[in-house]
Amino acid sequence: MRVNQIPEEGKDVTLKVDVKKANRYFSLLKNSDFSAASDVEGRVRVWSKDGMVIVEGDVSVELELTCSRCLGHFRYPVLHHFRSIYSPFQEICQEEDLELKPYDMDVSIYNGVELDLENVLYEQVFLGMPAQALCRPECKGLCSSCGANLNDGPCSCAAAPRFSPFDVLKNLKLKG
Ligand SMILES: [Zn+2]
Numbered sequence: 808m809r810v811n812q813i814p815e816e817g818k819d820v821t822l823k824v825d826v827k828k829a830n831r832y833f834s835l836l837k838n839s840d841f842s843a844a845s846d847v848e849g850r851v852r853v854w855s856k857d858g859m860v861i862v863e864g865d866v867s868v869e870l871e872l873t874c875s876r877c878l879g880h881f882r883y884p885v886l887h888h889f890r891s892i893y894s895p896f897q898e899i900c901q902e903e904d905l906e907l908k909p910y911d912m913d914v915s916i917y918n919g920v921e922l923d924l925e926n927v928l929y930e931q932v933f934l935g936m937p938a939q940a941l942c943r944p945e946c947k948g949l950c951s952s953c954g955a956n957l958n959d960g961p962c963s964c965a966a967a968p969r970f971s972p973f974d975v976l977k978n979l980k981l982k983g
């Protein structure tokens with residue numbers, strides 16, 4: 808979206824990124840162990856003043872994530888409300904006029920001519936993702952010895968007697 812076409816009083820924008828296109832983008836990321844299971848939809852309002860752009864609204868998408876404990880895939884609906892501020896690259900490089908630069912706000916930079924709203928949505932999808940991907944809060948994960956998925960029931964390792972360093976202490980006490 809060209810910034811000189813954004814009115815100061817704001818403009819509503821609805822956009823949808825096709826699931827295939829979104830996944831092409833996500834698959835280019837390093838260590839991405841997730842994918843989109845639906846189109847990425849955005850409903851935002853954009854304002855522009857003196858080259859600064861504000862984007863506020865919602866992004867929604869259904870993601871397929873990998874559980875960090877059991878490595879199973881599960882669906883996770885992201886509905887994330889956000890407000891982002893974009894400043895043209897040149898402005899952020901000027902060191903004077905610090906008062907005009909809201910460094911303590913979440914300001915990103917852009918090229919000053921065009922703001923790619925699709926990228927804005929992708930960025931917000933990441934921010935809407937859970938800090939820890941878990942298929943369910945009580946996921947039992949995988950057995951560290953045999954690799955069985957403990958959500959499917961206990962593995963045979965659980966039945967085997969486990970050596971505990973405290974067993975030695977128990978024996979010592981008996982002798983004393
Ligand atoms: Zn899990």
Ligand SMILES: [Zn+2]
Pocket residue numbers: 950951952953954955962963964965
């Ligand atoms: Zn096991």
